[in-house]
Each structure stands twice: as structure tokens, then as C-alpha cells.
Amino acid sequence: MDRTVSIISKNFKKYNIESIDEYLSLGGFKALEKAFDLGPKGIINELNASGLRGRGGAAYPTGKKWEQASRVPGHRKVIICNADEGEPATFKDRYLLQYDPYKVIEGMIIAAITFNANEGYIYIREEYKYLHDKFRRAIQLSKEKGFLGENILNNGFNFDITVFSGAGAYVCGESTALIESMEGKSGRPRLKLNRTSEKGLYQLPTLANNVETLAAVTSILYTGGEEYGKYGTPSSRGTKLISLCGNVNRPGAYEVPFGVTLREIVYDIGGGIKEGKALKFLQLGGASGAIVPPSLLDLKYCYEELGNKGIDIGSGAVLVADETNRVVDFLKSVQDFFLHESCGKCTPCREGNRQITKILNRFVTGEGSVEDLKTIERFSNVMKYASFCGLGKTAPTALLSAIEHFPIEFYQQIHRVRKTS
Ligand SMILES: Cc1cc2nc3c(=O)[nH]c(=O)nc-3n(C[C@H](O)[C@H](O)[C@H](O)COP(=O)(O)O)c2cc1C
Numbered sequence: 001m002d003r004t005v006s007i008i009s010k011n012f013k014k015y016n017i018e019s020i021d022e023y024l025s026l027g028g029f030k031a032l033e034k035a036f037d038l039g040p041k042g043i044i045n046e047l048n049a050s051g052l053r054g055r056g057g058a059a060y061p062t063g064k065k066w067e068q069a070s071r072v073p074g075h076r077k078v079i080i081c082n083a084d085e086g087e088p089a090t091f092k093d094r095y096l097l098q099y100d101p102y103k104v105i106e107g108m109i110i111a112a113i114t115f116n117a118n119e120g121y122i123y124i125r126e127e128y129k130y131l132h133d134k135f136r137r138a139i140q141l142s143k144e145k146g147f148l149g150e151n152i153l154n155n156g157f158n159f160d161i162t163v164f165s166g167a168g169a170y171v172c173g174e175s176t177a178l179i180e181s182m183e184g185k186s187g188r189p190r191l192k193l194n195r196t197s198e199k200g201l202y203q204l205p206t207l208a209n210n211v212e213t214l215a216a217v218t219s220i221l222y223t224g225g226e227e228y229g230k231y232g233t234p235s236s237r238g239t240k241l242i243s244l245c246g247n248v249n250r251p252g253a254y255e256v257p258f259g260v261t262l263r264e265i266v267y268d269i270g271g272g273i274k275e276g277k278a279l280k281f282l283q284l285g286g287a288s289g290a291i292v293p294p295s296l297l298d299l300k301y302c303y304e305e306l307g308n309k310g311i312d313i314g315s316g317a318v319l320v321a322d323e324t325n326r327v328v329d330f331l332k333s334v335q336d337f338f339l340h341e342s343c344g345k346c347t348p349c350r351e352g353n354r355q356i357t358k359i360l361n362r363f364v365t366g367e368g369s370v371e372d373l374k375t376i377e378r379f380s381n382v383m384k385y386a387s388f389c390g391l392g393k394t395a396p397t398a399l400l401s402a403i404e405h406f407p408i409e410f411y412q413q414i415h416r417v418r419k420t421s
């Protein structure tokens with residue numbers, strides 16, 4: 001049974017992005033026309049009806065975020081599309097940029113109408129350099145057709161988009177660090193004294209959203225909020241793009257309705273584990289996400305059912321690891337990532353990552369101790385509660401969930417020392 005759906009991903013590989021006419025023939029920019037008719041309030045009503053939540057990781061309701069933002073006064077306002085996508089195992093935003101850039105552009109213009117902004121930026125990670133010019137071309141073609149620039153579709157509204165290249169730091173996906181880096185400062189999160197919607201880029205009112213969120217806005221206006229909201233579960237409505245990867249037969253970006261089970265994702269959509277091997281664990285939401293054992297495969301992929309088990313959907317990554325993977329080795333690679341990406345601004349994350357890496361190395365080589373296990377749990381909890389931003393708060397998630405579900409893998413690495421000493 002095919003458990004995928006085709007709403008946000010409807011146009012993937014269906015048209016040549018060099019041709020805006022092909023996008024138009026698929027109903028492109030119809031959502032924008034509707035947005036002008038609806039106006040800001042009508043757009044927000046559609047988003048509220050759809051139940052859309054931000055797809056950048058925090059899952060804040062988009063209708064509510066835009067409603068709050070639309071009340072912020074200001075003559076010069078900014079829209080930012082967050083295409084940093086630095087979360088390991090996550091590539092669903094890349095699919096949107098690569099196969100349907102106009103849908104993202106359309107979503108940005110709809111955001112601009114709602115927020116009354118005339119300036120837009122898309123912050124694309126450096127590693128997607130090959131997409132920068134393609135996106136610039138899509139902007140140019142949209143401008144030539146009157147969808148961007150001055151007096152858009154004769155509605156007296158002006159809006160333009162500039163491509164901004166990130167420099168490859170994971171923390172720059174965090175919206176305030178992203179803004180700092182756009183201002184030419186080092187990419188470190190800001191103390192949030194004000195909302196970004198009030199004081200963001202250059203202290204201007206700024207509305208920042210994820211690529212998938214903005215593409216979903218276009219699809220929602222096109223199909224109607226109620227209609228989109230019919231997919232999913234009562235409290236996780238709609239659909240989600242997932243990045244399925246690892247030891248699975250059919251990796252790729254797929255759109256699923258919320259409520260599909262993890263088992264369906266791995267075995268029906270992903271075609272099961274490569275070479276018929278057994279599943280060892282999943283990691284959901286990228287490096288900052290939890291390790292999920294096979295016993296939880298029948299959980300529904302939705303915010304509430306996973307949330308009840310302390311698992312976040314996050315960026316939508318679903319990484320599959322087969323029986324040949326050792327949990328401690330996997331955690332070591334996750335830990336190396338966070339050690340490298342910690343920006344160093346706050347002590348819990350800077351020092352916590354350093355110390356946890358040292359201790360984890362001992363488990364990898366079979367030199368761990370019971371005391372070590374207690375220490376990494378203690379340090380992890382300090383990081384979780386005392387780190388300055390989401391990077392440090394979520395860095396120990398995989399480790400803590402692995403200790404919960406796979407304690408034996410740690411104890412085996414202690415016993416080996418006893419045997420040999
Ligand atoms: C360390 C870190 C990295 C992040 N990376 C991204 C990212 O690559 N893309 C993204 O859209 N949001 C990312 N976020 C979340 C953003 O801060 C922000 O919540 C999101 O872009 C808001 O958009 P949304 O409401 O559409 O989800 C990251 C957050 C943290 C803490």
C-alpha cells in the first residue's frame with residue numbers, strides 16, 4: 001500500500017525549473033492570486049484552518065505566528081526563508097529548492113503580503129552552492145512574469161528576493177544566529193530580548209520561516225486550508241516531508257500524512273532494511289533527535305504520539321540503522337558533529353560537548369566505567385537545561401535516549417575492560 005501523498009511534493013520531477021511556463025501550467029502562482037484576494041486576515045484564516053505548524057523543527061503553529069507578526073508595525077519589514085538545512089540526515093528542503101523553487105518563492109510572496117514586507121532573503125547553505133544560481137534564475141523568471149518586483153500582478157505591492165549564502169555552520173540554521181551571520185557577525189544565537197518579528201535583521205521586523213513551511217503555505221492556499229487539514233491526525237494535521245536515509249532499500253524525500261506508523265515508513269515506503277538485515281534503531285529528527293528502538297515501530301508519526309515518548313519530529317529526518325551498527329560508534333559520530341558545531345558561546349554546550357566526547361571515546365574503545373556512564377548522563381542533563389540555544393539543549397538527546405533504550409551496549413563496553421584487566 002502506498003502511504004505517501006502528493007500535495008507539497010506534487011510537482012517534484014514534473015517540470016523543468018528552467019521554464020516558469022511549465023510551473024504555471026501546473027497551477028503555479030494561482031495561490032498567489034488567491035492570496036491577494038484574501039488579504040492578510042484571510043491568509044491567516046486559511047493557515048489556522050489547515051493546522052500547519054512550522055517545519056523548521058520547533059513546530060510552532062504558522063497561522064498563530066503570522067497572526068502575531070502581522071500586528072507588528074513598521075515601514076521596512078523583512079521576510080527570510082531559512083534554507084540552511086544543516087541538520088545531518090535532512091535533505092527535504094533541498095528537494096523543494098531543486099524540484100519546485102517557484103513554490104517556495106510563491107510562499108515567500110504570500111508571507112510578504114501577510115507581513116506587509118517588501119524585502120525578502122533566502123538563506124541557502126553553502127553546501128547547496130549548485131542551487132544558488134538555479135534559485136536566482138527562478139527569481140529572475142518570476143520577476144519577468146510580474147510575480148516579483150514592483151506592482152506585483154497590478155496589486156500595488158512590491159517585493160523582491162535576494163539569495164544569501166550561508167557559510168556552512170549548523171548553528172546558523174537557528175534563526176537569530178542566521179540573522180547575526182547575515183549582518184556580517186559571527187553566527188551565534190542572540191539573547192532573545194525581543195521577538196524576531198519585532199527586531200530581527202538589522203533590528204527590522206522580520207518574519208523567518210522554513211522552506212517546507214513556505215511551500216506548504218502555497219499548497220494550502222491552492223487546495224484550501226480545510227482540505228489540507230483533512231490529512232493527518234486530529235492534532236497533527238496535514239502532511240510532512242521526511243528525509244528517509246541510512247540502511248534502507250529506498251532512501252529519499254517522501255511526503256507522508258501525519259499518523260502513518262514508523263513501521264510503514266521503514267518497510268512500506270522505504271522497502272525495508274538493505275540486504276534483508278534486521279533493524280537496530282531509528283534516529284528521528286537528525287543528529288539532535290532521539291534514538292528509537294524497534295519495539296516502538298508501531299508508534300504513529302505525529303507530534304503527540306511521538307511527543308508522549310519524548311521523541312521529536314524535528315526536521316523530519318528518519319535515519320535507519322541496521323543490526324551491524326554499534327550504538328556507541330553511532331553516538332560517537334553524532335558527538336563529533338556537535339563538538340565541531342558548538343559555537344562556543346555558552347559553557348554548558350562548549351565544555352559539555354568536549355567532556356562527553358572524551359568519555360564516549362572510552363566506551364568506543366571498551367574502556368568505559370559505570371562512573372563514566374553516570375557522568376555523561378549528568379553532563380547531558382546540564383546541557384539539556386542550561387545551554388543557551390537549541391543546539392546545546394538537543395545535542396545530548398541521542399545519547400540520553402540510547403542510554404534509555406540500549407543500556408546493554410554501554411555495559412558491554414565496560415565489561416570488556418574487566419575481562420582484559
Ligand atoms: C541549532 C539549530 C539549527 C536550526 N536549523 C534550522 C534549519 O536549518 N532550517 C530551519 O528552517 N530551521 C532551523 N532551526 C529552527 C529555526 O530556529 C526556526 O525555528 C525556524 O526556521 C522557524 O521556521 P518555521 O516556523 O517555519 O519552522 C534551527 C534551530 C536550531 C536551534
Ligand code: SF4
Binds near residue numbers: 344350392
Ligand atoms: S548552546 Fe552551543 S551553539 Fe548554542 S550558544 Fe551555546 S555554545 Fe553556541
